[in-house]
Amino acid sequence: MWLVYVILIIGALIAWMVVDFKLGRSRFIRTRTRRNYGDRYSDITLISRGPELFDKMFYDIKNAESSIHILFYIVQNDHLGHRFLEVLEEKAKQGVEVRLLMDQLGSSQVPKSKVKLLKQAGAEVAFAQKVKLPHLFFTSQQRNHRKITVIDGKLGYLGGYNVGKEYIDENDRPELSPWRDYHMRMEGEGVLDLQAEFSIDWHRATQKELKNEPLYFPPAAKGEIRHQIFPTEGVNIEKFFGEFIDDAKHSIVIGTPYFIPTSHLMDKLLAALDRGVKLEIIVPNQADHALVKEAAFPYFRPLLEKGALVYQYMNGFYHGKLMIVDDHFCDIGTANFDQRSFFINLELNNLIYDKNFIDIVKKEVAKDIKESDRLTASDLQSVSVFTRIKEKVASAISILL
Template sequence: MIIGLLIAWMVIDFKLGRNKFIRTRTRRNYEDRYSDISLISRGPELFDQMFMDIKNAESSIHVLFYIVQNDHLGYRFMDLLKEKAKQGVKVRLLMDQMGSLQVPRSKVHMLKSVGVEVAYCQKVKFPYLFFTSQQRNHRKITVIDGKIGYLGGYNVGKEYIDENDKPELSPWRDYHMRLVGEGVLDLQSEFCVDWHRSTQKDLTNEALYFPPSAKGSIKHRIFPTEGVNIEQFFGEFIEEAEECIIIGTPYFIPTRHLMDKLMNALDRGVKLKIIVPDQADHSLVKEAAFPYFRPLLAKGAEVYQYMNGFYHGKIMIVDDHFCDLGTANFDQRSFYLNLELNNLIYDKHFIEIVKKEIDKDIKASDRLSASDLESVSLFTRFKEKVASAISILL
């Protein structure tokens, strides 16, 4: 009876909490921008470049990460912020409360003592304790002097520079972007939205953080989502596909709406390629994808399991005219629950660069066959059922 009451409370709490959030959220639609965008697909290269840009900051550093780890890279990152604050640069660090739970209070106190403003977002709150414990701010934003921006899938921790305590999850494969140009101001705006939610301090009217920006060469659009929007948007692009759809994701748990769109695309003769990790980093997420893979494989989809470490990329390419990169996974948690931030890119040259990286991923993968999934054990089938029942929370 106690277990039943607990489950009932969790279900009611989750539904009421999500409904309230959807009613009170703000929807932001940014315009098409032009920026110079560099793709970074290796953690060591990303942090070398990002830390160099932070070292060269002159006026402001705004950083939001889902996860900052309690390890040497996390300490190096925080020490760098400390030094810039001591130099007079305005530094703000925003972290997801649950994702960065292991950051020591001593480190936070150290940062605050030299003038770094530190805040946590998506705190667990009464009365919807279960819902707020599950909804995460999954965004990763870095804005330096209002002129250089970073967005993508990497968090801050040693596993992201290929020093994982679990050898089977190393090296870490992900994508991040460095932006210079008009789009940086939209990244700054998104940081300010989350900062205001967490601190009640409004930074949007401070000219220091929104300097004039030059027009770059790549057409793109910053696309924030908060539990809605992205499912419909992805569905529209899948519906428009004529030749090929490529999806890279660590967790493939589509909604019924998106699954129908993918099946219809296959019926139209569109090629579908999906890249997922062979080795899962969380329980049940691998098995959760199997019920979706079976009908897709039956219609000719190609599913590749990445073997060279852990695949954490979040990417969708439709034909040669649209590429989505950012923080959202192709799963129900990203579509219905988390706060995410993606970059929609409409530049053929940049898309060709991304596709070359995708080709490397496919070469480092094993292709999954329909027979592979028909011969799984009874225990795997059981895990599939459990995963399906709690798919939005995986």
């Protein structure tokens, strides 16, 4: 009899999670703020290694004169996370306005003592996307996955890196090191859009308004690279990526740690292969979470059959998030090519329309491919029964992976 009760309880729990998720997402989409930023011109530098990124970022933070606004999905409780908080604390003591926003679950390990010291120094600290009623399950799943840094309203950072020792190649799991990702340092018109995005997320978390303060939105110099800041919040990105895939004439490159497309995007990719477009996909060989590697296999099989090239990155962990279409469009940001980024998380990407910058990115991609092994259709035909079971489980919960 107890088994019947257990089954009923599990069934009721699953039913509650499904209803909670659907109602919570529907409610958020009705109340979300949609932004459409226009073309901007900025000077953008690509950074593809963590140690270099944090050396540059900490140097820029230390030289801030008026304000520092930072949002990260993850800040770890380790020596890099502590150093990051201490640098901000020192700037707050110097009288610079410091505001730090962290995702509640992603940064849940940040010590309260460190937050207290930061606040005592004069900084403001808040947590985004708190788990709350009435939709506990949905709010536990929807994360603010953005990574934004804005210094003095003039200098910005955006990309895939979080703050923690694994991102500077000191992972406790050696197979996930070095960490491969992409981040951008930006000066110019686009920084004001980064500031606007930070202000919106800050207001959601604190109810404090920043957008009307001229100090945070100084006149911006025009840079060399045409680009567009593209925020997404559970909608838009699937349609947007589909349009760029449709526009491809010669080649598409997708780099992502998690390849879990929608049926709509799979149709677009298969159609691109049918019309002769070369499709290259870079994913990690080593997975950092359970089931995410196997979740991609059912999508890879039909793509490989039509001639797609799938590369499994072998030199550490590949966490890059990029799409390159022909020679005229490149997308780099925080969104993975998966359903969690498409339908749940808050993401922020940068759409770049500059051939010289795209050439730089393509050289980095060529390095990634050189450090990868080709995945073949026969590789996926010979997987074990256990792997097939994991594929089925991953497919059933794909939106949550």
